[in-house]
Amino acid sequence: EVQLLESGGGLVQPGGSLRLSCAASGFTFSSYVMSWVRQAPGKGLTWVSSIGNAGASTYYADSMKGRFTISRDNSKNTLYLQMNSLRAEDTAVYFCARGGFYTAFDYWGQGSLVTVSS
Amino acid sequence: EIVLTQSPATLSLSPGERATLSCRASQSVSSYLAWYQQKPGQAPRLLIYDAFNRATGIPARFSGSGSGTDFTLTISSLEPEDFAVYYCQQRSNWPRTFGQGTKVEIK
DSSP states (O other), X not given: OOEEEEEOOEEEOTTOOXXXXXXXXXXXXXXXXXXXXXXXXXXXXXXXXXXXXXXXXXXXXXXXXXXXXXXXXXXXXXEEEEXXXXXXXXXXXXXXXXXXXXXXXXXXOOOEEEEEOO | OOOEEEEOSEEEEOTTSXXXXXXXXXXXXXXXXXXXXXXXXXXXXXXXXXTTEEOTTOOTTEEEEEETTEEEEEESSOOGGGOSEEEEXXXXXXXXXXXXXXXXXXX
8 A cells, every 4th residue: 555654844933944754655666756745724736846766857846946855765765855944935734745757646645734934 | 837727616516416627728738637636634636647547446437538728527426525626737847737626515
């Protein structure tokens, strides 16, 4: 069974940093593209970033470029999102999802809430 | 950036009725369009990929159609568990984009 489990969310002050993790199991992690998608409270879904299976290719939404960094450790079956210079508008539930380059997002984690507030 | 516009914003229907949801792209996305269902407090679930392919475990009452710029998700006969928000999403271009969602509510 495919499982994705996010962690690392919480309350952070504007301008602060946070790193999200997504632990994957039930599939060969190193063979799949992975992505982050977020959802602000009461709003729709917004794609954040995607990374190729080997980690060499990465893509970002414009509003996150230069502030967020996606990475992965295939030896640990874990996806990461390093978020710097956080703003109030980054407040959202962050989902990790499998896929994003050549496929739809076929499996999703339950999400991790990030709240940016003073 | 490809903008996806979903209509209607809200669809009020009764169980057993047919639901027809629309997604229009600002430029062609070929067949690279997916549909997701999201219930309150839950993660989205993939229903349809590449315009008309049902994802694993998705009931046959869900079907997708369209290509280019106009797409439709049809639920042939609404079950109580189908009342939710539905999103379309394209993977033709970067950035990947989602529609704003259609809420299917009980009439």
